Amino acid sequence: MDNLDLLKKDWKKQEKSIPQLSYDEIYKLIWKRSSSIVKWIFFISIIEFALGAVLNIFIADDEYWAKMEEYNLTIFLICTYVVSYIITFYFIYKFYTNYKAINATDSASVLMKTILKVRKTVKYYIGFILISSAFVFVFSMIFILRNHVLTAEPVASNMSFDWKQWLLFIGGTLLALAVILGVIWLIYTLVYGILLRRLHRNYKELKKLEM
């Protein structure tokens, strides 16, 4: 078929104009995959932080603060905001340095160490989110309860809980806490878990090469 043979000639002619990568550029390509995963972890953490900040601005209007004032929660809330922002910034910074580190890496063993570090950082981060959520939940409950006890007027004598009701109340609260934490945990493992699994796969491949 002369059509294809014509093409073959052209194909050979074009061979000279193919762009060439240097040794270093090819070398870097081998490690690129882990670096792009870590980059995504960094981006997602920033998106997540921005989303949280925007949500806060919308929720925390004057009415919200007035209500919190009523429950004596204002100072407590401001403190938790400040602390959580500091810790979140710390994690974003960590994700960023991980990303930079993985980009600059040029040997398998260092890359493996960095991957382990990234996984650890993400796990700590999810741990921090879970613990802080539980903390905010429990303390808010305590504040609201205390406020209720202080301001409620004893309408009837049977207002106070007996031990059975207390048990029910605490059990219910714990159940609600467990459900909330479960949902948060699920969301985070979904978002970061996929990336971490891929990273882990890369790690295993690297380890195989190392042996």
Place this chain on the structure above:
Amino acid sequence: MNKELEHQFVTNLEKNQNIAHKICRIYTNDQESHNDLFQEITIQLWKAYPKFRGDSKFSTWMYRVALNTAITLYRKKKKSIRTQDYDSVHFKIKSEAYDDTAEQHLKLMYDAIKQLNDIDKALVFLYLEDKNYAEISETLGITEVNARVKMNRVKTKLQNIINP
């Protein structure tokens, strides 16, 4: 030990990178996907490199692994690429059918190749690379007779695309 292997691999790949670039040209349409495919091929080659014992030439081995990578990757994205290609090629055929300069003709051929399925593209690629049927059959893991039959079908297919 690992450093040594890395150096060996990168040196080999640097020498033979044309193969990967040419596969990218057959399988992708723009620079970005070209680069993506090139990177994926590099990674797959590197992953498979410890199994490369050197009983065949690096380039022979590279043809096989790189083509497999392109075929697998192409299968995943098949749908979106297909519809896009199909429309643009058909449009071109209609509007440029009267202009029969050699260059236009080559362009039509390249566009027609883009319309082929993943395996057919591999066949055309190896044909353009001046491989004989023994080499084609070895690279694609099919029998020589099968390679001949398939190649003839591909030629007819190309003919039909260009002159419908």
